[in-house]
Amino acid sequence: MSTDQVSEVFDLVDVRGVLSGGFVARDRWVSRGPLQSPLKFFAVVSGRARLTTDGIDAPLELEAGDVAMLNNRAWLELEGGSGDGPPREIRPEENGPLAVIDHHTADAIVGGRIDLNPAGRTLLMQALPPVGHLRGSGSSATNLRGTLHRLFEEVRLRRIGAEFAIRQHVQLLVLEMVRAHVEQADLPPGWLRVLTDERLRPAVAMMHADPGEPWSLADLAGAAAMSRTSFAEHFRTVAGVPPLTYLARWRMLLAQRALRDDEVRVGDLAARLGYGSESAFSTAFKRQVGLSPLRYRQSLTSAPRSRLGQ
Template sequence: MSPDLLRKSTEMASDHLSEVFDLIEVRGVVSGGFAVRGPWVSRAAIEGLKFSAMVGGRARLTAEGVDGSIELEPGDVAILNNRSWLEIEGGDGDGPRREVMPEADFRSARQIGHDRGTDVVVGGHIDLNAAGQALLLQALPPLAHARGSAAAAGNLRGSLHRLFDEVTENRIGSAFAIRQHGQLLLLEVLRTYVDQAELPPGWLRLVTDERLRPALSLMHADPGTPWSLRELARAAAMSRTSFAGRFRTVAGVPPLAYLNRWRMLLAQRALRDGDVRVGSLAAELGYASESSFSTAFKQEVGESPLRYRYRVRDELPAPANTLTT
């Protein structure tokens, strides 16, 4: 295996969540928010992965395809997974509910902020590269609710308030800071949610399973090795039958199918970011020939390795050569 590919696959072998985040290029993008007093409602058509965070106050959130509603309290964050619409309502007092729309410039939040009796909501979406779409969409339920009130959720509450300070105070470098805080907020949401909920089968549940971690570390650290079920089960100190059953229950796929998917994620990054030859990449990832690798890649990704390389590079934005304000 080439030093570069080996380094990338081993440098975070003990931190599988960071490793997967790096591969799928996950980003939490803040898109808008509002602060409001009195009865209110906010409705939006959505797609992909959307998040809504309750900075202050309380509200009730409902969404397409989700039974009932959830109560959002200060510090709570909800992630909507591939839903078509959401509705949030809150506020006290008499009279009809005023419809509010998220503001990209957070104008109302800057004006009334955390004043008493104010409900404050920040929203955004989660960006992923094409390789990450299926992974994260599969790993989360239709509605994931991370509760900021939990004793162990202090980092989540802190991340949310630091983000809100940046979007309202308009300080120098705020755009950069908002991007970084959006990333950290997403990480803390997932950390909090993992601790609070039973995850559906998928890679997010897999990377948190302590019993399977030794086997997962082998596959991630040396994906080019033709690992057998016996070797992986031995690493996890389990029988082959118990290991295979637990792995499939946790990950949603058999161990060797997961190994193939992991190889394909590494291959997509190598094709996207470097100039490695397809034949060399096939050998590094444990395939007997370039043709067997190309066949496996096309089955997983839907196109040949070279076609994938040309397409994703054509889709990359041109580098900026000017500074804008």
């Protein structure tokens, strides 16, 4: 039985980090514009930057190794550098001459977005704050800093196989961002908090491993070595929903993946996920997703598949 439910969820919602661009600037500079993607990130490889966006009272002061995550924000302004005169404006999508300037004596910035499949968009966006400031200083962020620098070197040097390496490093950067967020922030109730709660890990592992089983509150509480009352109260505090509601939502995420990727019959899928009839499954699916299983599958096949932000 797998104990790494975070990896399982990442695979399920098809998390993919995409590098948008980057630049290196020494003198005063500013980059501003609307944000087209729901989940964006900006990282300071070296130097410093000030980030302003809608929903915050004061700019974020970003230092080398810091990453800012923006969740459903409308616009962004980044500024940095020093000197007299007006700042040089750099367009957000610009991919500047990273190899020209010694980035150790300048501000080096990279930015990107986090793409998800439709089932994962709400899941991850609910787990992240509107604006997250991940600090690169400290022992807990060692891997975040290291991954960021390796990504930047691939972008800057453009060695053989660079595009492949960049894709892998951005994927790892997204994971390190989530890890740093778990370490540095007080997580709100939700799936990310419940998946990192050690007391609930055995019960959550059971639900994830065998979602079609008719798990009872007593079964789950026993796995967690807690009384039913204590387990139910603790689970709701951590997850924001009762245990069996969490199980029902997990089943619906699995159902959406199956309807996207498999040719499975709806009746077979209903049985696999523990529903007594196809109609019971269809009712539950429509309540959670907003469409019947067949309409959901048709909506995917009638339109080109795309990822958020493209």
